[in-house]
Amino acid sequence: MTQSIISAHHLNHYFGSGDLKKQVLFDINLDIYPSEIIIMTGPSGSGKTTLLTLIGGLRSAHEGSLKILGREMCSASKKQLQDIRRQIGYIFQAHNLMTFLTAKENVRMSMELHQEYLKQDIDAKAIAMLESVGLGHRANYYAENMSGGQKQRVAIARALVAQPKIVLADEPTAALDKKSGRDVVELMQKLAKEQGCTILLVTHDNRILDIASRIVHMEDGRLVNTCN
Numbered sequence: 001m002t003q004s005i006i007s008a009h010h011l012n013h014y015f016g017s018g019d020l021k022k023q024v025l026f027d028i029n030l031d032i033y034p035s036e037i038i039i040m041t042g043p044s045g046s047g048k049t050t051l052l053t054l055i056g057g058l059r060s061a062h063e064g065s066l067k068i069l070g071r072e073m074c075s076a077s078k079k080q081l082q083d084i085r086r087q088i089g090y091i092f093q094a095h096n097l098m099t100f101l102t103a104k105e106n107v108r109m110s111m112e113l114h115q116e117y118l119k120q121d122i123d124a125k126a127i128a129m130l131e132s133v134g135l136g137h138r139a140n141y142y143a144e145n146m147s148g149g150q151k152q153r154v155a156i157a158r159a160l161v162a163q164p165k166i167v168l169a170d171e172p173t174a175a176l177d178k179k180s181g182r183d184v185v186e187l188m189q190k191l192a193k194e195q196g197c198t199i200l201l202v203t204h205d206n207r208i209l210d211i212a213s214r215i216v217h218m219e220d221g222r223l224v225n226t227c228n
Helices: 048-055 078-085 103-111 121-134 149-162 177-194 205-212
Strands: 006-015 022-031 037-041 064-066 086-094 168-169 198-202 214-219 223-228
Touching: 022 048, 022 223, 037 205, 048 064, 048 168, 048 198, 086 149, 103 121, 103 149, 103 177, 121 149, 149 168, 149 177, 168 177, 168 223, 177 198, 177 205
Parallel strands: 037 198, 037 214, 086 168, 168 198
Antiparallel strands: 006 022, 006 064, 214 223
């Protein structure tokens, strides 16, 4: 049987402490397998982004079990969270590019976190990755001189260049028109398939649901259903 790459069991999470302590995730049970594309839907405030940040090692989980690539994230140390983050690619709604860097330099940054890439020609790798997202000719353009769709393509190149096992995407099409949004998710789908990585994508965009292997829906901090 295939081993899950993300596994949450009876996962609970809280914000604040003492009298202000508030539970935001309730008894989350979810297994995600290699090469799956999982889309997570649900209203604002339902806990989607909180769950994404726990899976991404951006904060330590509180109760229950959350295993990412076989490692337990509940009560994980800063070092353990850092180790996991190196194996995950992130794509955000606001693309989070450094506007004072070129497209190539933004993509390079991702490889500079990995010792094994420093011995390689990372400029050539960055350019090759930009070519694969259709932006080889924009390698030396600054992010501020690019369209929204182009910036999001650079963000995808940056997320995938170090060949992560998992890519987490939070509303990657929210700021894009219909065609640009579609192009971006199809590109993610194609590159992830080529690299064999798993995608977990949070979205309100009903136009892209058809790319999912499964759709999971959250409400009020709970997973309420999963459908293929």
